[in-house]
Amino acid sequence: MLPKASRLADRRSRVGRTLLTDDLDALLFLDLQNIRYLTGFTGSDGAYLLERDRSVLMVDGRYTTQAGEETSGTKVFQYREKVEGIAEVLAGESLRNIGFEAAAVNVETYGKLKEKVSAVRLQPLAGDLVNIRAVKDDGEIASLRTAAAIASRTLLALLKDVRPGMQERDVALELEYRMRQNGAGGVSFPTITASGMHSALPHAAPGSRLLAMGDALVMDYGAVYEGYHSDETCTFVLGQASAPFQEAYGIVKAAHDQALAAVKAGVACAEIDRIARDHIEAAGLGRFFSHGTGHGTGLDVHEPPRIAAPSKAVLEAGMVVTIEPGVYFPGKWGIRIEDMVLVRENDCEVLSKVPKDLTVL
Amino acid sequence: MLPKASRLADRRSRVGRTLLTDDLDALLFLDLQNIRYLTGFTGSDGAYLLERDRSVLMVDGRYTTQAGEETSGTKVFQYREKVEGIAEVLAGESLRNIGFEAAAVNVETYGKLKEKVSAVRLQPLAGDLVNIRAVKDDGEIASLRTAAAIASRTLLALLKDVRPGMQERDVALELEYRMRQNGAGGVSFPTITASGMHSALPHAAPGSRLLAMGDALVMDYGAVYEGYHSDETCTFVLGQASAPFQEAYGIVKAAHDQALAAVKAGVACAEIDRIARDHIEAAGLGRFFSHGTGHGTGLDVHEPPRIAAPSKAVLEAGMVVTIEPGVYFPGKWGIRIEDMVLVRENDCEVLSKVPKDLTVL
Numbered sequence: 185m186l187p188k189a190s191r192l193a194d195r196r197s198r199v200g201r202t203l204l205t206d207d208l209d210a211l212l213f214l215d216l217q218n219i220r221y222l223t224g225f226t227g228s229d230g231a232y233l234l235e236r237d238r239s240v241l242m243v244d245g246r247y248t249t250q251a252g253e254e255t256s257g258t259k260v261f262q263y264r265e266k267v268e269g270i271a272e273v274l275a276g277e278s279l280r281n282i283g284f285e286a287a288a289v290n291v292e293t294y295g296k297l298k299e300k301v302s303a304v305r306l307q308p309l310a311g312d313l314v315n316i317r318a319v320k321d322d323g324e325i326a327s328l329r330t331a332a333a334i335a336s337r338t339l340l341a342l343l344k345d346v347r348p349g350m351q352e353r354d355v356a357l358e359l360e361y362r363m364r365q366n367g368a369g370g371v372s373f374p375t376i377t378a379s380g381m382h383s384a385l386p387h388a389a390p391g392s393r394l395l396a397m398g399d400a401l402v403m404d405y406g407a408v409y410e411g412y413h414s415d416e417t418c419t420f421v422l423g424q425a426s427a428p429f430q431e432a433y434g435i436v437k438a439a440h441d442q443a444l445a446a447v448k449a450g451v452a453c454a455e456i457d458r459i460a461r462d463h464i465e466a467a468g469l470g471r472f473f474s475h476g477t478g479h480g481t482g483l484d485v486h487e488p489p490r491i492a493a494p495s496k497a498v499l500e501a502g503m504v505v506t507i508e509p510g511v512y513f514p515g516k517w518g519i520r521i522e523d524m525v526l527v528r529e530n531d532c533e534v535l536s537k538v539p540k541d542l543t544v545l
Numbered sequence: 546m547l548p549k550a551s552r553l554a555d556r557r558s559r560v561g562r563t564l565l566t567d568d569l570d571a572l573l574f575l576d577l578q579n580i581r582y583l584t585g586f587t588g589s590d591g592a593y594l595l596e597r598d599r600s601v602l603m604v605d606g607r608y609t610t611q612a613g614e615e616t617s618g619t620k621v622f623q624y625r626e627k628v629e630g631i632a633e634v635l636a637g638e639s640l641r642n643i644g645f646e647a648a649a650v651n652v653e654t655y656g657k658l659k660e661k662v663s664a665v666r667l668q669p670l671a672g673d674l675v676n677i678r679a680v681k682d683d684g685e686i687a688s689l690r691t692a693a694a695i696a697s698r699t700l701l702a703l704l705k706d707v708r709p710g711m712q713e714r715d716v717a718l719e720l721e722y723r724m725r726q727n728g729a730g731g732v733s734f735p736t737i738t739a740s741g742m743h744s745a746l747p748h749a750a751p752g753s754r755l756l757a758m759g760d761a762l763v764m765d766y767g768a769v770y771e772g773y774h775s776d777e778t779c780t781f782v783l784g785q786a787s788a789p790f791q792e793a794y795g796i797v798k799a800a801h802d803q804a805l806a807a808v809k810a811g812v813a814c815a816e817i818d819r820i821a822r823d824h825i826e827a828a829g830l831g832r833f834f835s836h837g838t839g840h841g842t843g844l845d846v847h848e849p850p851r852i853a854a855p856s857k858a859v860l861e862a863g864m865v866v867t868i869e870p871g872v873y874f875p876g877k878w879g880i881r882i883e884d885m886v887l888v889r890e891n892d893c894e895v896l897s898k899v900p901k902d903l904t905v906l
Binding site for chain 2: 226227228244246247248249265284287291292294295308353357364365370374386387389474494514515
């Protein structure tokens with residue numbers, strides 16, 4: 185499904201109003217998800233220029249036809265080399281100041297750009313820019329809801345087949361295959377299926393380890409639907425949970441639940457992180473919670489806002505974020521519990537559908 | 546399989562000899578494949594500092610344990626925030642000039658770095674740096690050979706099941722699933738299975754289109770083995786090939802064969818591109834060949850050298866590159882024929898194993 189022409193125009197108009205301030209004549213985008221967000225183009229390379237009265241998508245020869253089909257209200261320009269193409273599009277226009285994505289342009293490209301368009305002043309944008317996609321519109325929320333539902337439904341069905349003796353990587357492969365059979369366009373990121381000691385590595389790659397009785401099993405996974413990424417983590421145990429595992433699980437689960445209960449418009453992201461962290465610290469496990477509490481998700485699986493201590497962001501209705509506290513005991517096991525939620529005015533809607541009470545497989 | 550400690554030490558020593566010239570005290574790496582190449586670390590975030598007598602891998606809390614397991618001869622430093630971590634590692638050292646990857650550092654990070662380590666002069670590296678991985682060692686060649694073999698073997702077996710009425714996306718999904726069942730750690734990129742008119746889009750995403758009799762079917766796909774990416778493209782036809790299709794296929798195939806026959810150490814990459822392009826231009830199809838002739842592959846699926854007209858690179862023994870001419874007729878169909886080859890002193894070894902004569906399914 186292509187984003188509706190009117191929706192794309194709305195986004196461009198909003199971004200223009202917010203970022204095309206008096207001292208900027210145009211915005212140059214190189215981040216492919218920002219380009220997709222503003223033009224509908226889904227290719228793997230390109231550049232996009234937004235002016236008050238002009239919208240130009242630049243692509244190479246592989247994508248000219250596709251760009252014409254996917255975009256509307258935007259001129260398509262074909263280049264042989266990107267930076268030269270940008271220079272050509274800018275030539276003849278009387279543009280003086282152009283804002284660009286400081287996080288999406290590397291120092292090499294920036295150097296070439298400065299050289300080729302020396303008459304233009306390039307102004308790095310950071311703060312406002314990264315947040316242009318943070319609040320989702322109805323179409324985006326629908327895609328994220330579907331992505332989360334496909335993922336959860338697939339995992340719940342797969343659990344019946346997960347048993348000791350299976351390789352971690354086979355569990356991951358089966359989950360990814362079935363999510364795509366169930367309608368996912370792809371997976372949000374390489375699935376984590378970390379068992380036993382591996383579960384103590386927050387981002388372990390699935391390997392040849394065989395699941396064994398008594399193992400913790402951390403599964404972090406997501407489905408992509410219409411370009412939108414779901415993200416959910418479940419921690420299971422095989423056969424029987426030890427007392428220390430049950431205790432730690434209860435602590436992480438309570439931290440997760442308390443943070444989630446606090447999610448609503450107007451609350452600082454740092455406050456959500458504080459709630460989860462306080463609970464885990466009070467239980468004496470603070471030093472084992474080695475990452476932030478969550479992040480936004482959308483066209484990228486990690487996007488603003490960050491839900492972490494240094495975050496300055498404040499939750500707004502329409503944001504979709506994860507809540508994912510965890511604890512990791514090196515050489516032993518780990519636990520992470522993650523739901524993806526839609527922020528509403530007075531609470532949140534949990535989009536992930538796998539129950540988070542401790543489940544013994 | 547982890548790269549052997551001695552191999553990692555060799556790479557660091559070679560890169561140090563090449564890049565740690567008199568005016569540089571250290572090299573700072575942020576590109577994750579360069580970091581993997583030099584340290585063995587396979588995580589998804591980090592930074593790496595190489596000095597004449599020091600090797601420091603910086604990671605966040607998710608990766609401390611994993612980094613310790615994967616690396617050797619390298620100190621692991623845990624940070625909370627990457628740029629601050631880098632600043633901390635540099636503090637107290639009397640480093641004056643540090644080279645960094647101009648293509649792997651974005652303008653925002655660069656700005657923060659300059660601020661935090663203001664006593665150090667950061668020097669962008671481009672030319673030499675991108676080529677550090679271009680010539681593969683024996684272990685890398687073995688991984689690429691295995692990756693290509695898994696991919697080709699899987700496709701050849703799958704072809705028996707490909708028939709009119711199947712959805713493009715199901716063909717792609719089945720191929721990816723079976724490559725991983727056959728030992729691939731992942732896929733090199735989202736598989737292209739472009740049928741009929743879609744085959745005229747060089748990088749079409751597989752969709753719900755049903756394969757039909759008479760369709761061209763472009764399949765561009767690859768397997769990852771031990772982190773190394775294969776890349777191969779086959780163009781098939783379903784049922785029966787039209788005369789214009791057969792003619793165009795013959796032209797692209799001859800361009801591919803002639804370019805491939807010219808591959809050996811000492812030949813300019815631009816010359817290989819010229820050979821393929823000349824043949825297609827002489828046949829009157831030059832304007833339909835809208836991309837370069839090939840690229841290196843390895844820890845990234847696209848890496849130096851580029852095989853294209855503007856390329857300054859010269860082939861060396863041990864490089865692994867693709868040869869992939871193609872022609873695309875918008876609204877009609879397209880053809881691309883791609884093999885991955887190992888450059889040798891006097892010729893090349895074709896690592897892709899699917900026969901490239903026109904195959905009717």
